[in-house]
Amino acid sequence: DAKTTQPNSMESNEEEPVHLPCNHSTISGTDYIHWYRQLPSQGPEYVIHGLTSNVNNRMASLAIAEDRKSSTLILHRATLRDAAVYYCILRYNYGQNFVFGPGTRLSVLP
């Protein structure tokens, strides 16, 4: 099963961009890369996902390496509300199994 590795924690200053890395060297050709985040006392929240091309939405951007062995979640201007645990997940099997890695705890400093 393809797995992901992420740094345990990262810090950012408010209103600065944040780049959250994820390595997935054993990714298969049809695995989608998903990012979720979990704010304190809440359930996980979908952020973004992609397959090969870079993706943008109102929350973030996802940059996927050409060989797809790594990806980066980009928050363009961090706010205090972005402090959360960010999970990078590969969806394998037939779209139902869903394995969270340990995630990166992001702290945002005012």
Add this chain to the structure above:
Amino acid sequence: DTEVTQTPKHLVMGMTNKKSLKCEQHMGHRAMYWYKQKAKKPPELMFVYSYEKLSINESVPSRFSPECPNSSLLNLHLHALQPEDSALYLCASSQPTGGRNQPQHFGDGTRLSIL
């Protein structure tokens, strides 16, 4: 506000009690999930229902019994739980996809404490 509603938000029960957790969604999703999350750990998948049928059971002990009475509702029946079962129980829903590109929508969970 989350579109997946879980009740109760908190539950304290003894090891001999029987209780149920409830999850409801009205987004028309036909796949629903139960996860268990221990403190400072990532969520772990327990069960998956697709079109109201159990499709994945991640070797969960039989003291946890899931039920999907209809496409909007998912229950988790609890009986004879152990103290180590104390955790946050999360429900999620999504389109039941053959592709892997459907996001899951999570509730805020039920925090369960076993005395």
